[in-house]
Amino acid sequence: xxxENILEVRGLNKYFGPTHANRDITFTVRRGxxxxxIGENGSGKSTLISxxxxxxxxxxxxxxxxxxxxxxxxxxxxxxCGISMVMQELGVIGSLPAGVNVFLGRTNQFTKNGVVSLKAxxxxxxxxxxxxxxxxVPLNKLTDGMMIEARKIIELxxxxxxxxxxxxxxxxxxxxxxxxxxxxxxxxxxxxxxxxSVIVITHDVEELIQITDTITVLRDGAxxxxxxxxxxxxxxxxxMMVGRDISGAYYRADMTPAFGEKVVLSVRDLTVPGEFENLxxxxxxxxxxxxxxxxxSGIHAVGKAVYGLARxxxxxxxxxxxxxxxxxxxxxxxxxxxxxxYVPKDxxxxxxxxxxxILENFNLPSLTDLEGKAGYxxxxxxxxxxxxxxxxxxxxxxxxxxxxxxxxGGNKQxxxxxxxxxxxxxxxxxxxxxxxxxxxxxxxIYALMKEAKKKGIAIILISDELTEVLGMADRLIVMxxxxxxxxxxxxxxxxxxxxxxxxx
Amino acid sequence: MQTRQKNPVPVEEKRHSQLAFLLILVxxxxxxxxxxNFITGGRFLDGTNILVIISHIVWPSFVAWGLCFLFAxxxxxxxxxxxxxxxxxxxxxFGNWYGYPGVILGxxxxxxxLVFINFNVFAYTKIPSWIAGISLAMIxxxxxxxxxxxxxxxxLIYAEMDKSLRVLGQVPWSILLLFAGLAAAYLLYNRTTIGxxxxxxxxxxxxxxxxxxxVNRTLLGxxxxxxxxxxxxxxxxxxxxxxxxxxxxxxxxxMVFQPLAIVLLAQIMQKRLNVIIAVPICAVIIYAVFNxxxxxxxxxxxxxxxxxxxxxxxxxxxxxxxxxxxxx
Numbered sequence: 001x002x003x004e005n006i007l008e009v010r011g012l013n014k015y016f017g018p019t020h021a022n023r024d025i026t027f028t029v030r031r032g033x034x035x036x037x038i039g040e041n042g043s044g045k046s047t048l049i050s051x052x053x054x055x056x057x058x059x060x061x062x063x064x065x066x067x068x069x070x071x072x073x074x075x076x077x078x079x080x081c082g083i084s085m086v087m088q089e090l091g092v093i094g095s096l097p098a099g100v101n102v103f104l105g106r107t108n109q110f111t112k113n114g115v116v117s118l119k120a121x122x123x124x125x126x127x128x129x130x131x132x133x134x135x136x137v138p139l140n141k142l143t144d145g146m147m148i149e150a151r152k153i154i155e156l157x158x159x160x161x162x163x164x165x166x167x168x169x170x171x172x173x174x175x176x177x178x179x180x181x182x183x184x185x186x187x188x189x190x191x192x193x194x195x196x197s198v199i200v201i202t203h204d205v206e207e208l209i210q211i212t213d214t215i216t217v218l219r220d221g222a223x224x225x226x227x228x229x230x231x232x233x234x235x236x237x238x239x240m241m242v243g244r245d246i247s248g249a250y251y252r253a254d255m256t257p258a259f260g261e262k263v264v265l266s267v268r269d270l271t272v273p274g275e276f277e278n279l280x281x282x283x284x285x286x287x288x289x290x291x292x293x294x295x296x297s298g299i300h301a302v303g304k305a306v307y308g309l310a311r312x313x314x315x316x317x318x319x320x321x322x323x324x325x326x327x328x329x330x331x332x333x334x335x336x337x338x339x340x341x342y343v344p345k346d347x348x349x350x351x352x353x354x355x356x357x358i359l360e361n362f363n364l365p366s367l368t369d370l371e372g373k374a375g376y377x378x379x380x381x382x383x384x385x386x387x388x389x390x391x392x393x394x395x396x397x398x399x400x401x402x403x404x405x406x407x408x409g410g411n412k413q414x415x416x417x418x419x420x421x422x423x424x425x426x427x428x429x430x431x432x433x434x435x436x437x438x439x440x441x442x443x444x445i446y447a448l449m450k451e452a453k454k455k456g457i458a459i460i461l462i463s464d465e466l467t468e469v470l471g472m473a474d475r476l477i478v479m480x481x482x483x484x485x486x487x488x489x490x491x492x493x494x495x496x497x498x499x500x501x502x503x504x
Numbered sequence: 505m506q507t508r509q510k511n512p513v514p515v516e517e518k519r520h521s522q523l524a525f526l527l528i529l530v531x532x533x534x535x536x537x538x539x540x541n542f543i544t545g546g547r548f549l550d551g552t553n554i555l556v557i558i559s560h561i562v563w564p565s566f567v568a569w570g571l572c573f574l575f576a577x578x579x580x581x582x583x584x585x586x587x588x589x590x591x592x593x594x595x596x597x598f599g600n601w602y603g604y605p606g607v608i609l610g611x612x613x614x615x616x617x618l619v620f621i622n623f624n625v626f627a628y629t630k631i632p633s634w635i636a637g638i639s640l641a642m643i644x645x646x647x648x649x650x651x652x653x654x655x656x657x658x659x660l661i662y663a664e665m666d667k668s669l670r671v672l673g674q675v676p677w678s679i680l681l682l683f684a685g686l687a688a689a690y691l692l693y694n695r696t697t698i699g700x701x702x703x704x705x706x707x708x709x710x711x712x713x714x715x716x717x718x719v720n721r722t723l724l725g726x727x728x729x730x731x732x733x734x735x736x737x738x739x740x741x742x743x744x745x746x747x748x749x750x751x752x753x754x755x756x757x758x759m760v761f762q763p764l765a766i767v768l769l770a771q772i773m774q775k776r777l778n779v780i781i782a783v784p785i786c787a788v789i790i791y792a793v794f795n796x797x798x799x800x801x802x803x804x805x806x807x808x809x810x811x812x813x814x815x816x817x818x819x820x821x822x823x824x825x826x827x828x829x830x831x832x
Binding site (some may be wrong): 054055074075076077079087091092093094095096100104105106107108111114115116117118158 | 576691694695696697699700701703704706707708711712714715716717718
């Protein structure tokens with residue numbers, strides 16, 4: 001690693017109205033350095049790198065890039081200077097093909113006599129995918145409806161197509177499955193070998209220590225410390241982040257499956273074409289049933305199918321509603337009415353109404369429960385419920401009328417999860433519930449899951465993070481290419497090594 | 505691979521499937537026309553009737569293309585009908601004064617200018633476009649009525665455009681204009697940076713902004729493109745009809761009813777056929793339905809519109825069959 005600084009951030013301040021999002025931020029990135037940026041949700045990480053990426057201007061302070069004063073007017077300006085970014089939540093344009101998305105905003109380079117050559121554009125996009133070893137995506141297909149992982153890969157290709165001197169990655173790893181995460185690590189290594197620099201934001205402390213050279217920790221918008229990755233520990237980072245000790249053992253400590261005898265949900269020979277086939281299992285009262293697998297395993301479709309959002313070609317999902325009666329769950333409204341809950345992986349596109357308020361988002365799934373006489377929804381009741389949930393879920397916000405798009409990823413997830421937990425569902429389906437949340441929120445979500453388990457709520461936990469399913473599940477179903485390759489109980493060979501063995 | 509796309513559809517294959525759909529559609533229209541002809545005792549495929557159909561699909565196609573750009577960027581403008589009226593006035597007045605240069609520039613300048621003004625209002629006032637559009641429609645309608653009742657201009661408005669100036673409403677010029685419009689709209693929508701940026705804006709304005717797309721500049725671009733198509737529509741409309749009627753009370757919105765139906769139908773088809781290509785075909789389908797109903801003696805107005813509504817729903821149901829919602 002060279003000693004020369006490629007980026008110097010000096011005394012940067014950013015205000016959003018009364019919120020002081022970044023306070024006198026000062027840090028440097030050396031050429032060829034992989035810098036980690038970590039902090040709790042709302043600590044100002046995304047704001048900081050968004051300014052570096054030219055998304056918005058800072059209020060005071062300065063940035064020096066490549067030895068020159070740097071003040072980008074737009075992301076294209078930043079791109080032209082050699083800085084590109086993969087954003088946390090913003091994605092791709094669904095109504096445009098994947099190839100166009102890779103070069104959107106820069107399509108002029110493929111224009112001849114005013115006409116964009118899609119052939120040349122797709123060829124260039126293909127070259128980017130090949131150069132960086134990215135998994136292939138159908139470039140002529142609209143990105144609308146593509147899985148979140150494919151969309152992230154397109155965003156990554158877009159950032160790499162700039163051939164950046166400095167690449168900014170904002171919580172991308174948690175959208176990727178194990179195989180593609182490893183590909184991303186390879187790309188980061190390759191960039192380092194090329195003398196390029198990378199700033200990585202992730203809430204996975206262990207991962208951050210593993211892939212970075214140095215880590216800058218932010219708290220409440222300010223830098224609280226810089227550490228060398230090799231010389232630090234996850235506990236030290238967590239302590240710096242939250243200002244107090246956080247035990248690393250936020251997963252379950254026991255190694256015995258513990259759940260009731262009663263089967264609450266039976267899935268039999270369920271097949272969703274192109275996703276998975278002949279899936280059968282029983283879910284018990286108070287059980288956490290984990291699902292894991294690589295990107296083409298079909299695990300994320302399992303949650304959708306069980307909740308009635310993906311149409312199976314055969315098989316059944318039956319929910320036990322009384323000692324003698326079961327009902328078929330084939331539509332989402334039936335699932336909701338029968339007290340099932342589903343927290344999807346892509347919270348911004350599939351779960352939350354981003355332009356609506358916290359109040360509306362918290363109350364939406366429970367409106368029928370909150371109705372008074374003649375269907376009247378008393379505003380006082382709605383406000384009280386939202387305020388209570390904001391307090392109990394510790395949502396950081398100005399008030400219950402704040403719109404969701406103003407919240408950080410972790411606080412959005414608290415709303416997303418809290419509104420279902422408040423209903424005390426019979427079956428709770430969680431697809432990557434800790435995606436994009438910090439360790440504090442993560443610990444809180446796991447505590448909520450443990451509490452829900454104690455109450456007898458049956459949980460399906462689908463996750464791309466092996467440590468998460470191994471840490472929380474009673475039983476684990478491992479899938480590969482849409483088929484079940486292993487079923488492991490918590491008291492059996494419940495280790496990362498054994499799971500990876502059947503997953504790959 | 506995480507995309508779950510087991511067999512991505514290559515570009516060539518996609519083109520072939522679009523072409524196949526287009527051929528099937530054209531064959532279906534021809535077959536329907538033969539049946540219509542049989543039902544109407546040979547009146548539907550009569551040479552004169554065919555010319556009537558052709559001359560009446562050109563201006564709605566241009567309005568529909570304009571609306572395609574408008575909808576692609578996620579905006580709605582309810583003043584398009586009023587702009588069409590003013591554009592037609594300008595075509596008539598300037599045409600009668602200056603001949604063909606007046607015909608072309610009159611409609612084009614007024615159409616482009618007014619839609620461009622609208623988009624300036626949308627871009628800089630941040631008023632929701634459908635609200636601003638209604639307000640602007642009322643202003644434009646009032647201007648049209650003032651022109652109509654003013655002593656200085658009433659004679660000009662009531663005068664028909666000289667018959668010798670109306671070739672753009674007649675075959676073969678109208679057909680040539682239609683093909684030129686199709687080529688221009690297709691290139692602009694699918695193969696230009698402004699077209700892609702417009703669609704990006706409608707897809708997600710925040711993402712578009714984050715990718716460095718200048719939102720306001722793109723919106724003004726939509727205003728210009730849409731305005732040119734509306735301007736040409738006004739020229740052709742005036743060339744076909746010779747005069748334009750005007751009232752206040754947002755009645756000008758009726759002017760865009762048929763083009764709107766065309767766009768809706770084209771959007772139903774867009775998973776199988778590019779929306780710009782679908783526009784003139786849908787214009788033929790819709791006008792043919794109206795024409796058939798007229799020949800069969802179905803009263804124009806409410807009953808014909810009810811038929812058209814039912815037809816759109818039926819077409820939508822058929823069009824969506826077999827379309828997979830999710831690309832994995």
